[in-house]
Amino acid sequence: MTRFAISAAYMAVLYAFIFLPVAVLVLFSFQDGRFPIPPFQGFTLKWHLEVLSDEELMVALRNSLLVAFGSSALALALGFLAARGLATSELPLARTIRAALTAPLSVSYLVIGLGLLASLNLAGVGLSLWTVAIGHVVINAPLCFAICTAAIGPAQQQAERAARDLGAGEWAVMRFVTAPMIMPALVAAFLLSVTFSWDEFIIAFLLSRFDVTLPVEIWSLLRSGLNPKTNAVGSLVFLISALAFLAFELSARRR
Amino acid sequence: MSLRIEDRERRRAWALLAPAVLWTAVFFLLPFAIMAAMSLWQKTDDGIERTWSLVNYMTLFGNPTYIEALFNSLEITLIVTLLSILLAYPLAWIIAEEVPERYRRLALVLAVVPFWTSYIVRSYAWSLVLAKQGVLNTALEGIGLPTLDISNSRAAIVLGFTHFFTMLLTLTIYASLTQLPPNLRRAAADLGAGPWATFRHVILPLTAPGIAVGAFLSFALCIGDYVTPQILGGGNDLALPQLIMLQLGRRADLPMVAALSIVLMAVVTLAYLVVARFMKVAR
Numbered sequence: 001m002t003r004f005a006i007s008a009a010y011m012a013v014l015y016a017f018i019f020l021p022v023a024v025l026v027l028f029s030f031q032d033g034r035f036p037i038p039p040f041q042g043f044t045l046k047w048h049l050e051v052l053s054d055e056e057l058m059v060a061l062r063n064s065l066l067v068a069f070g071s072s073a074l075a076l077a078l079g080f081l082a083a084r085g086l087a088t089s090e091l092p093l094a095r096t097i098r099a100a101l102t103a104p105l106s107v108s109y110l111v112i113g114l115g116l117l118a119s120l121n122l123a124g125v126g127l128s129l130w131t132v133a134i135g136h137v138v139i140n141a142p143l144c145f146a147i148c149t150a151a152i153g154p155a156q157q158q159a160e161r162a163a164r165d166l167g168a169g170e171w172a173v174m175r176f177v178t179a180p181m182i183m184p185a186l187v188a189a190f191l192l193s194v195t196f197s198w199d200e201f202i203i204a205f206l207l208s209r210f211d212v213t214l215p216v217e218i219w220s221l222l223r224s225g226l227n228p229k230t231n232a233v234g235s236l237v238f239l240i241s242a243l244a245f246l247a248f249e250l251s252a253r254r255r
Numbered sequence: 256m257s258l259r260i261e262d263r264e265r266r267r268a269w270a271l272l273a274p275a276v277l278w279t280a281v282f283f284l285l286p287f288a289i290m291a292a293m294s295l296w297q298k299t300d301d302g303i304e305r306t307w308s309l310v311n312y313m314t315l316f317g318n319p320t321y322i323e324a325l326f327n328s329l330e331i332t333l334i335v336t337l338l339s340i341l342l343a344y345p346l347a348w349i350i351a352e353e354v355p356e357r358y359r360r361l362a363l364v365l366a367v368v369p370f371w372t373s374y375i376v377r378s379y380a381w382s383l384v385l386a387k388q389g390v391l392n393t394a395l396e397g398i399g400l401p402t403l404d405i406s407n408s409r410a411a412i413v414l415g416f417t418h419f420f421t422m423l424l425t426l427t428i429y430a431s432l433t434q435l436p437p438n439l440r441r442a443a444a445d446l447g448a449g450p451w452a453t454f455r456h457v458i459l460p461l462t463a464p465g466i467a468v469g470a471f472l473s474f475a476l477c478i479g480d481y482v483t484p485q486i487l488g489g490g491n492d493l494a495l496p497q498l499i500m501l502q503l504g505r506r507a508d509l510p511m512v513a514a515l516s517i518v519l520m521a522v523v524t525l526a527y528l529v530v531a532r533f534m535k536v537a538r
Contacts, residue, residue: 004353007349007353010345010346010349011346011349011350011362014342014346014366014421015365015366017342017418017421018366018368018369018418018421018422019368019369020384020390021369021372021377021380021381021383021384021418022368022369022372022377022380024380024383024384024389024390025372025376025379025380025383028383036383037383037386037388037389037390037393038388038389038390038393039393077274078274078275078278079275081271081272081274081275082271082272082274082275082276084271085267085268085269085270085271085272085275086268086272088264088267088268088271091265091268091269091272097272097276100276100279100280100284101275101276101279103279103283103284104279104283106475106523106527107520107523108475108476108478108479108519108520108523109479110479110480110481110496110499110516110519111290111479111516111519111520112283112286114290114499114503114512114513114516115283115286115287115289115290115516116282116286118286118289118290118293118509118512118513119285119286119289119290121509122289122293134282135282137278137282138278138279138282138283141275141278141279145275170267195371199371199373199374201373201374201375201482202481202482214373215373215375218373218375218376219375222375222379222486226382226383226386230376230379231383233376234372234373234376234379234380237372237373237376238371238372238373238376241371241372241373242368242371244371245368245371249364
């Protein structure tokens with residue numbers, strides 16, 4: 001009984017710690033006053049409406065979604081093809097290739113962003129949403145590759161071989177055999193990439209200039225100090241990420 | 256005949272691999288090589304001079320500001336990693352061992368929900384909590400305790416980081432706890448080990464890989480983060496990424512930025528080498 005009480009108390013304290021900032025963020029986004037700090041002066045939707053009618057924030061939101069879905073689609077394509085390439089035949093350099101493809105996972109986003117910035121600078125390429133998307137493919141393709149590799153097993157390979165024996169071309173094998181068989185993994189990889197890109201700040205900050213993504217826009221909002229409007233946009237971002245995560249959970253559960 | 260089929264399979268495998276390999280080479284390996292080269296060049300008044308020397312590294316290691324930033328980063332990162340392990344292990348344990356199986360998944364998902372707040376927003380939210388008249392101090396005053404003035408300080412940075420990495424480590428430690436074979440514990444008990452001895456000699460070594468993976472991830476993500484120290488630290492003693500961004504923003508000194516990035520990567524690699532031997536289960 002005492003042991004149960006201690007466990008329950010510990011859990012309660014840690015959950016409180018984990019949820020405290022989110023709770024404060026969301027609660028004070030409804031603050032009817034100028035500062036998002038106690039006392040809570042009453043409930044208003046003013047700040048949320050202000051966010052929704054803020055042109056710059058909405059453009060940044062659209063940019064973020066564009067970059068997130070575009071870069072994730074490309075990252076998934078690269079990762080899926082590479083995973084199949086390494087699974088179908090025994091290549092001499094397989095280990096080296098696998099290490100090179102997953103290497104970006106172990107390097108700080110800051111360093112990846114700076115490396116790309118230095119290179120683009122040297123090559124004389126201007127910064128835009130395209131360069132941000134390139135950076136996001138660099139960080140998400142290894143993730144998609146790893147998830148797809150884990151999902152492709154002997155069962156898939158046998159089915160692929162059978163399809164080929166029956167005369168299916170390479171494209172048909174991929175389209176009608178492999179992809180449907182590992183669909184849950186593909187969905188999971190895509191959604192995970194979308195949430196990572198959606199939330200990513202430092203690469204987007206370093207590699208964008210005039211068109212920016214939402215985290216970069218929020219960053220410039222932070223300079224105005226504590227403000228219920230920042231709470232409102234933060235709550236909105238949290239809501240969208242949480243929905244994506246929920247979709248990911250559900251797709252993982254069906255597996 | 257069989258050779259020809261194998262050849263064809265190989266050619267197909269290369270075709271499938273080509274896009275990803277090319278992408279990685281052009282946008283990851285090449286930039287890294289360029290950065291390494293650039294760290295050996297120098298910034299001059301009218302651009303970058305491409306003469307090879309170690310002058311950036313010499314400036315870096317000879318300048319107390321840089322050394323201090325490096326040590327600030329190391330100190331914060333080590334404290335955060337250790338604190339997060341200490342907080343996360345019991346939580347992972349309780350979820351894996353004491354929460355009824357029906358609610359386990361829910362308990363785990365709940366423990367990582369704030370993971371999905373944007374990480375800029377998360378740091379901002381902590382600055383709200385810790386503000387002079389923020390929620391924390393209002394609560395402390397309410398119960399008659401002295402208030403804490405830790406906004407814009409190293410304590411705030413550590414708290415913000417620890418919050419995030421406690422969630423991360425709960426996941427990795429939970430994963431390794433659920434892979435423990437249950438009969439090992441029974442065997443230890445049958446052989447006369449008490450709960451503490453069982454934990455110390457059976458469970459802890461078997462969950463060491465989970466701790467090691469999580470600890471390395473925390474270390475790498477923490478030491479490379481610019482946002483949390485920038486928002487919560489109030490610009491007092493700078494962390495390494497803040498210094499890098501300063502060099503970039505104020506001085507546009509790309510060669511020095513490159514040298515600092517290489518140092519940052521070297522530190523992470525070193526940490527990996529230290530931790531790597533714990534990542535596999537000791538037998």
